[in-house]
Amino acid sequence: MTISFIEKLENAKKISFFDKRNLSNLFLDFLAKCKNLEFLEISNVHSFDEKKAVSSFHAIKNLKFLYLKDCEAITDGIVSAIPQGCLTIDLSIFDANKRDCLTNEGLIRLLNICSKLKEIHLYGRKHLSDAVFLQFTSSIQSIVFPGKNGGKLTQQSLFYLSEKCPYLQSLKMGSSPFKIDAFPTLKTLHVLDLSFCKISSKLFIPKMEKLTSFYLKAVGVISDDLVTSLVKSCPNLKNLFLSFNDISDQQVELLTKNLPFLSVLDLSRSQKITDRSLEIISQAEQLKKINILGSPLSISCINALIKKRPDLEILA
Numbered sequence: 001m002t003i004s005f006i007e008k009l010e011n012a013k014k015i016s017f018f019d020k021r022n023l024s025n026l027f028l029d030f031l032a033k034c035k036n037l038e039f040l041e042i043s044n045v046h047s048f049d050e051k052k053a054v055s056s057f058h059a060i061k062n063l064k065f066l067y068l069k070d071c072e073a074i075t076d077g078i079v080s081a082i083p084q085g086c087l088t089i090d091l092s093i094f095d096a097n098k099r100d101c102l103t104n105e106g107l108i109r110l111l112n113i114c115s116k117l118k119e120i121h122l123y124g125r126k127h128l129s130d131a132v133f134l135q136f137t138s139s140i141q142s143i144v145f146p147g148k149n150g151g152k153l154t155q156q157s158l159f160y161l162s163e164k165c166p167y168l169q170s171l172k173m174g175s176s177p178f179k180i181d182a183f184p185t186l187k188t189l190h191v192l193d194l195s196f197c198k199i200s201s202k203l204f205i206p207k208m209e210k211l212t213s214f215y216l217k218a219v220g221v222i223s224d225d226l227v228t229s230l231v232k233s234c235p236n237l238k239n240l241f242l243s244f245n246d247i248s249d250q251q252v253e254l255l256t257k258n259l260p261f262l263s264v265l266d267l268s269r270s271q272k273i274t275d276r277s278l279e280i281i282s283q284a285e286q287l288k289k290i291n292i293l294g295s296p297l298s299i300s301c302i303n304a305l306i307k308k309r310p311d312l313e314i315l316a
Helices: 003-011 025-031 050-059 104-113 156-164 224-233 249-258 275-282 299-308
Strands: 014-018 039-043 065-067 088-090 119-121 142-144 170-172 191-193 213-215 239-241 264-266 289-291 313-315
Touching: 025 050, 224 249, 249 275, 275 299, 299 313
Parallel strands: 014 039, 039 065, 065 088, 088 119, 119 142, 142 170, 170 191, 191 213, 213 239, 239 264, 264 289, 289 313
Antiparallel strands: none
């Protein structure tokens, strides 16, 4: 990277940097001069000088959106220097082989500094404990959970969120490290993703009237009780994703008849539904899009559905 190129960054509001090598001190020095910078993405960087990085973050006080994805060198010292006005922070680790040098204490310090934080991504973080979620602030509206590598997290972390984040709108679990047999009431939630999570067959969905998108991909057997609680608790649901599950025709009927605003339904790779589900779907006028890829349905019945519902987008 040449000096002439880096000098052009000084007035930039958005910078994205992707490099599998080290982040040079030259880049960090000039980053500190980008006083107007609002968006910074540094992805897949193996290492950089911690003192230089801390100095740079202290200097870019207008930063609002910070993405430090798959960066092994993120330490407590670096996150403590993140500007307090940040609204979005992504600390995801997608490569399970990468080190996680960030401690719970560092994350707690970050949450205390960034009091206006609205969105935080913690996917792949390996050392998290429930105590971190006790420090979440009321400003947070969107959370991406650590996933299956989420350290010592327990179900209690979810209930801390219901207490600490009264305006939470989006929660993406992504294969949680614990089994979910109870779920807190999150009245402001619009998007909930429990895909690949271990879910109890007795799980009851609490009242979430603002929920419009629900992802339940590959959670195993979906019980009748779960479906019943879903239609009662989420009456305004518009998008429902149930791929890779053993869902039945009866459950499809229960969903389509009791969710009047349901427009997108994903039943792909559902091995227990039959052609009867297609007849049920044909009568669900609110549906606009249906995904039945990989499900054991006959070509003749799919063609019949296409003719009967030309307005329906069908992925088959």
